[in-house]
Amino acid sequence: MKINITARHFKAKDSLQEFANTRISELGKYNENILYADVILSYDKPPADTKHCELLIKLSDKKLTAKEAGLDFEKAIDSAVIKIETQLHKYKDKNKTQKKLKAEFKSIET
Numbered sequence: 001m002k003i004n005i006t007a008r009h010f011k012a013k014d015s016l017q018e019f020a021n022t023r024i025s026e027l028g029k030y031n032e033n034i035l036y037a038d039v040i041l042s043y044d045k046p047p048a049d050t051k052h053c054e055l056l057i058k059l060s061d062k063k064l065t066a067k068e069a070g071l072d073f074e075k076a077i078d079s080a081v082i083k084i085e086t087q088l089h090k091y092k093d094k095n096k097t098q099k100k101l102k103a104e105f106k107s108i109e110t
Contacts, residue, residue, distance in 0.1 A: 001025065001034045008042040016041075016073055023081050024055070030088040033060045041073055055080040062091065 003024050005017050024037045038056040043049070050069050053076035057064040066083035070076040 001028055002036040003039065004036065005039045006041065008040065010041075010043065012041060012073075019074055020077050023077055027057065027081065027084060027088065030085060031059065031092065034058070035060065039077070041076075051076050053077045053080045055084055057084055057088075059091070064088070064091070 001024075003021055005012060005020055020039050020041075024039065027037070028034060035058045037058075038054075040054040040056075041052070042054075043051045049071075051071065051073045052067070052069045053073065055066045055068075055077075064084055064087045066080040066087070068076045068079040068083065070079060
């Protein structure tokens with residue numbers, strides 16, 4: 001899986017990039033068909049000082065997105081990854097159900 005990290009209007013530290021890489025690479029255990037992941041990090045200037053993380057995951061036939069904001073980038077990345085994990089679980093369950101229905105339909109048909 002290819003991981004692209006984009007930091008808008010600032011330079012992301014190596015430790016932040018490493019953290020994002022490790023968290024996103026863990027998503028591979030939920031679905032091995034992930035082609036690439038885009039992480040877009042941005043922030044609001046003070047006094048708001050909110051950090052934003054947008055996570056885009058491309059599967060072979062679907063795109064998943066999650067946007068999250070927090071007081072620091074690590075929490076925003078964690079929250080976005082949790083949302084993507086939930087979406088991957090739903091996607092996997094839906095595919096299992098569809099495959100099962102197709103198999104049942106084939107057996108009835110023959």
